[in-house]
Amino acid sequence: MTDDEATAGGLGSLTSISEGAGLFMIGRVISKGFGFVTNVVLTRYLGTNRYGIYTYLLVVFSLFTVFTRLGGDKSLLRFLPEYEDDTRKRYAMLTLAYVTSVAGSVVVAAGVYLGAPLISAYTLDDPLFADVLRITAIVIPFNTLSLLTFSAFKAIERMDYHVAVASVARPAIRLVFIGGAVALGYSLVGAAAGLIVSGILTLLVALVVLVRKTDLDSVVRPTRGDAEQYYDFSVPLTFTQLGSFLYNRIDLLMVGFLLTGSAVGVYNVAVIISRLLSLPLSGFNQLFPAVASRLYHDGNHDELESVYGTVTRLIFTLALFPAVAAFVYAPEILRVFGEGFVRGDRVLTLFVVAQLTNALVGPSGYLLMMSDHQYLTLANQLTSGVLNAVLNYVLILEYGFIGAALATATVLTAINLIRVGQVWYLEGFSPYDRTFAKPVVAGVVSGLVMYAFTVPFQRYVLLVVGGGFGAVGFLVTLYVLGIDDRDIELLRSVVE
Structure with missing residues (x-):
């Protein structure tokens, strides 16, 4: 394949990726906007300690959800498309996912209600936390x-429904009922x-959309073969998701x-702000895996490397600019949430470096997975999760929450650099060329x-003023240095 052919084909693949990325990023921007306002309300009215209790409640629940789902969410992503032409099988897998999750979540909720004092004693050791756990177990x-x-x-590839419910309706409802309760003076119990x-x-809302707007509106009794197939796939995924939790939230x-x-x-406030930097990566990751898999298994490796480099x-x-x-402006950004949160400026700085490294390596993890290195991906996830837990324990005891940020940022940076190295060593793909110098120069100028x-x-x-002039400096520098035609094409596709 010639360079021109690779470029032409690459633009088609890039356009395909950008279709999902644009819709996803719109939804995430809306979701992050609602979430930001909600968190500002909570931090302003609750203060650092009670906001910390609320945050810790959500983290504990996210750990429990790994087991209540039992891999059901990922199983649906596999089985619903696979059995698109087999209605009975499709409904059977959907029924298994919901029944399993209902049973698991009811058991876990009962356990949380009964064990709330014990959970509190081994974590925050706060009677208020135990009370809130019992209230919200339901x-x-x-x-x-x-x-x-x-x-x-x-x-079923209805990203519009996903965005409407998950990224718009859910955070809007949370802002009204959680933020509203706190703003009215009901404090943590109101939250x-x-x-x-x-x-x-x-x-x-989600079920109404599912039943009325899709054909997933029936329940079918699964056979034993259906159950064996479902659980053979879903149960191992639970451990993968547990590794992901250790990697992302154990700190x-x-x-x-x-x-x-x-x-x-x-x-947590520092973490929330830093994770805004992962929005572009999350957006392009919505469809990059499918495109990468197609190109790799069709033998279009030159085109795949070209797409990989452009997307990265x-x-x-x-x-880079945010x-x-x-x-x-780390202290000034944190001051928006209240003076008590400014002491997290070094935490924010460490996570900014880690998230920027995450962006720098692009979708390397998905490229490994789609090029038949899924077991290496699993090993990366589990190893980094365990290492993150160990480092957090050691460094928190030594340096407090700065140690937690140092541990997690170090692991996040290291595993991302390892992934991009693995892609180069195993497949010979590298996303980097001289064009990466342009955004780097623009970043220095804006800084x-x-x-x-x-x-x-x-x-x-x-x-407002400094950020505005910094953005102008960033964009003008990029324009003067010259923006790659492929980048312009990709951005145009995202916007359209």
């Missing part, structure tokens, strides 16, 4: 079934009650286990511009 089945329904939308109401309403869990609710609150460069470019802004505004301005004025 929402576990509703949250589990909502997540399962969201996966069903993705499995817990709002969490229950929002969980129930979200599931009702926050251990901060609560070893420190205080206030430390959890400060730490664009992800890095889109993440990363520089968060690095330069200097924003830093210059720290002298005459501060607080919100600094964020």
Whole structure:
């Protein structure tokens, strides 16, 4: 294949990837916007300690959800498309997913209610946390079934329904009932009650859309063969998802286990802000795996490497300016949530570096998986999860929540660099060329511009004025250096 042919084919593949990325990123921007406002309300009215208790509640629930789903969400992503032409089999797999999740979530919810004092004693050791756990245990089945329904939308390729319910309706409902309860003066108990109401309403909305707008509206009694096939796939996925939890959330869990609710609150705000930088990567990852699998198994390796490089460069470019802004203005950004959260500026700085590295390596993890290295991917996930847990324990005892950030940022950076190295060693693909220097130069220029505004301005004025001029400096520098035609084509496809 010639370079011109690879380029032409690559643009077609890039357009395919961008179709899902654009819709997904719109939904995530809306979701993050609602979430940001909700968190600002909670931090302002609850303070660091009670906000930390609320945050820790969500983290504990996310761990329990790994077991209540029992891999059901990923199973639907496989079996619903696989049996698109076999209606009975499709309904049987859907029935198994919901019945299993209902049974598992009811058992877990009962266990949380009965074991709330014990859970509190071994984590935050706060009577208020135990009370809130008991109050909100009822929402576990509703949250589990909502997540399962969201996966069903993705499995039948209805990203519009997924975005409408998961990214718009759910965060909007949470803002109204959780943020509203706290703003009205009901404090942490009000937030817990709002969490229950929002969980129930979200599931009702999701099920109404599923039943009325899709053909997934029937229940079929599964055969023994159906059950064996389903659980043979779903049960191992539970351990993979557990490894993912250790990799992504164990730091926050251990901060609560070893420190205080206030430390959890400060730490979580820094994590929330830094994860905004992963939005471009998450968006392009929606369809990149499918395109990568097709190109790889069709033997179009030159085109795949070209697509891999272009997507990685664009992800890095889109993440770079907000990363520089968060690095330069870390204290001012955290001050938006309240003065008590400013002490998390070093945590935010560490996570910004880690997330920027995540963007720099692009979809390397999915490329490994789609090129028949799924067991290596599993080993990467589990190894990094265990290492993250060990480092968190050691460094938290030594440095407090700064140690947690240092441990997690180190593991995140290391595993991403290892992944891109594995792709190069095993497949010979590298996403990097001289064009990566352009966004780097633009990032340096924008950083200097924003830093210059720290002298005459501060607080919100600094964020608006300095950030605005920094963005102009970034875009002008990119324009002067020249934007690649493939990047322009890809951005145009995303917008359209």
